[in-house]
Amino acid sequence: MIQLEQVTKTYPKASRPSLDNVSVSIEKGEFVFFIGPSGSGKSTIIKMLLHEVAPNKGRVVVNGKDVTSMRSWKRPHFRRSIGCVFQDFRLLPNRTAYENVAFALEVIGKTKAVARRVVPEVLELVGLGGKEHRYPHELSGGEQQRVAVARAFVNRPLILLADEPTGNLDPDTSIEIMRLLDRINRTGTTVVMVTHDSNIVNQMRRRVVEIESGRIVRDQARGVYG
Amino acid sequence: MRVKYVLSEVLVGLWRNVTMSIAMIITMAVSLTMLGASGLMYRQVDDMKDLYYKNIEVSIFLTQEVTEQERTDLQTKLDSDPLVKDVLYVNKDEAYKRFKEMYQDAPDLVNAVKPDQLPEAFRLKLNNPEQYKDVYEQYKDTAGVEEIIDQSRLLDKIFNILTSIQNIALAAAIVMAIAALLLVANTIQVAAYSKRREVAVMKLVGASNWFIQAPFVLEAVVAGLIGSLLGLVALVAAKYLLFDGSLSALQGLLSPITWGDILFIFPLMAGVGGLVSAGTAWITLRFYLRV
Numbered sequence: 001m002i003q004l005e006q007v008t009k010t011y012p013k014a015s016r017p018s019l020d021n022v023s024v025s026i027e028k029g030e031f032v033f034f035i036g037p038s039g040s041g042k043s044t045i046i047k048m049l050l051h052e053v054a055p056n057k058g059r060v061v062v063n064g065k066d067v068t069s070m071r072s073w074k075r076p077h078f079r080r081s082i083g084c085v086f087q088d089f090r091l092l093p094n095r096t097a098y099e100n101v102a103f104a105l106e107v108i109g110k111t112k113a114v115a116r117r118v119v120p121e122v123l124e125l126v127g128l129g130g131k132e133h134r135y136p137h138e139l140s141g142g143e144q145q146r147v148a149v150a151r152a153f154v155n156r157p158l159i160l161l162a163d164e165p166t167g168n169l170d171p172d173t174s175i176e177i178m179r180l181l182d183r184i185n186r187t188g189t190t191v192v193m194v195t196h197d198s199n200i201v202n203q204m205r206r207r208v209v210e211i212e213s214g215r216i217v218r219d220q221a222r223g224v225y226g
Numbered sequence: 227m228r229v230k231y232v233l234s235e236v237l238v239g240l241w242r243n244v245t246m247s248i249a250m251i252i253t254m255a256v257s258l259t260m261l262g263a264s265g266l267m268y269r270q271v272d273d274m275k276d277l278y279y280k281n282i283e284v285s286i287f288l289t290q291e292v293t294e295q296e297r298t299d300l301q302t303k304l305d306s307d308p309l310v311k312d313v314l315y316v317n318k319d320e321a322y323k324r325f326k327e328m329y330q331d332a333p334d335l336v337n338a339v340k341p342d343q344l345p346e347a348f349r350l351k352l353n354n355p356e357q358y359k360d361v362y363e364q365y366k367d368t369a370g371v372e373e374i375i376d377q378s379r380l381l382d383k384i385f386n387i388l389t390s391i392q393n394i395a396l397a398a399a400i401v402m403a404i405a406a407l408l409l410v411a412n413t414i415q416v417a418a419y420s421k422r423r424e425v426a427v428m429k430l431v432g433a434s435n436w437f438i439q440a441p442f443v444l445e446a447v448v449a450g451l452i453g454s455l456l457g458l459v460a461l462v463a464a465k466y467l468l469f470d471g472s473l474s475a476l477q478g479l480l481s482p483i484t485w486g487d488i489l490f491i492f493p494l495m496a497g498v499g500g501l502v503s504a505g506t507a508w509i510t511l512r513f514y515l516r517v
Contacts, residue, residue: 050430073435075432076429076432076434076435077432077434079429079430079431079432080431080432082432084431090423090426090427090430092423092424092427093423103424103427104427104431106231107427107428107437107438108431108432108433108434109434109437151427151431155431
């Protein structure tokens with residue numbers, strides 16, 4: 001599903017590479033944590049999978065598509081197969097939970113009728129049934145992240161990328177979000193999550209890839225934060 | 227739904243930053259009015275050239291002491307000259323008659339001039355008015371010739387003035403167009419900034435580039451089209467007030483500008499206004515949104 005082959009990325013003006021000869025292979029349906037200290041290069045991986053930054057060396061293949069050689073005009077269509085969740089939720093403040101999710105559908109050309117059918121379903125799935133018409137500021141942090149997950153998942157992507165999704169949440173709320181991601185993973189969606197929340201990693205007991213200074217130092221099938 | 231979405235985004239966009247939109251539309255209108263005016267003048271000058279140059283004459287004035295022989299020689303030469311289409315001899319009496327007619331409002335002047343003070347002349351029509359120089363070179367040293375005057379020299383001066391007015395209008399149009407372009411670029415930047423969250427989400431979930439850009443580009447196009455409509459109104463007003471109003475005394479001199487001429491120039495203004503704004507908006511977005 002996702003292959004990084006000897007990927008090296010050095011940002012201009014940086015003294016050392018953010019990723020140094022990294023190779024990882026992720027199968028369909030896997031749940032993978034990328035852990036490591038700040039600046040270790042975890043987020044660069046997410047950006048590469050989104051075709052936001054290109055590697056200097058090596059190859060990145062996502063969904064069978066070589067992202068390294070992908071032309072930028074193909075990026076929009078490529079992104080439709082990937083859902084994305086961030087630490088800061090990135091919801092539109094002037095739209096309700098329903099409208100935020102529907103927006104993601106409508107801007108890729110789905111009709112309002114499709115949105116009316118699919119959006120309540122996915123909001124129910126993330127546990128926000130009954131709160132469709134609340135604005136982000138009327139929701140708790142955990143609920144806002146649920147809206148973000150609903151938005152990422154509404155288009156049934158093959159891959160869900162989560163960049164520190166629990167970074168702004170308290171431990172209990174974090175665990176609820178993790179349960180949600182786990183449930184999404186069980187539908188067959190590959191989940192890649194970048195985090196430094198040791199609690200969560202230890203509880204989930206999933207594959208852990210640890211990165212330090214741009215190199216993979218550990219890749220463990222049912223790992224802990226360590 | 228998408229068309230409706232894009233259109234409502236355009237209106238919201240223009241309204242959100244309404245002072246800037248108005249500034250953009252006004253500059254664009256002035257620029258396009260200048261462009262339209264200079265286009266109209268271009269046609270106008272062309273029409274006038276056709277009209278005037280057709281009736282142009284070259285006059286060869288003879289000296290007071292010209293002999294019968296010299297005059298006849300000259301006449302023969304002129305008659306057989308391939309450059310010359312038509313020759314008309316004007317003797318002193320006729321010249322005086324014309325003079326009296328021309329200055330009938332100034333009897334003092336007419337009384338002060340005696341018939342034999344006015345020179346005899348040949349009035350020529352040339353096959354090609356632009357070959358005046360050749361005619362001039364050929365006859366200027368001929369015995370009995372006092373002076374050769376080409377009316378087209380005079381016309382050239384008038385047309386030079388008209389052409390420079392036209393160039394000034396065009397230059398003003400270009401300067402205003404630059405101001406309009408900068409305003410378009412700025413408006414689009416402000417619009418993109420105020421919609422940065424939406425744009426970020428759209429890019430994230432894979433909205434196509436045209437879908438992200440269309441509302442911004444159309445916003446500029448709509449402003450450009452409104453600008454060109456205002457420019458059309460300005461030209462109509464100018465025709466109504468200037469040509470049919472205060473300049474109507476010059477009606478015989480200036481070839482008329484018809485409503486058709488103005489309607490003909492409008493697509494040019496609208497096209498330039500719309501396309502140039504769209505291009506500017508698109509380029510601004512490439513730098514600003516990197517989509």
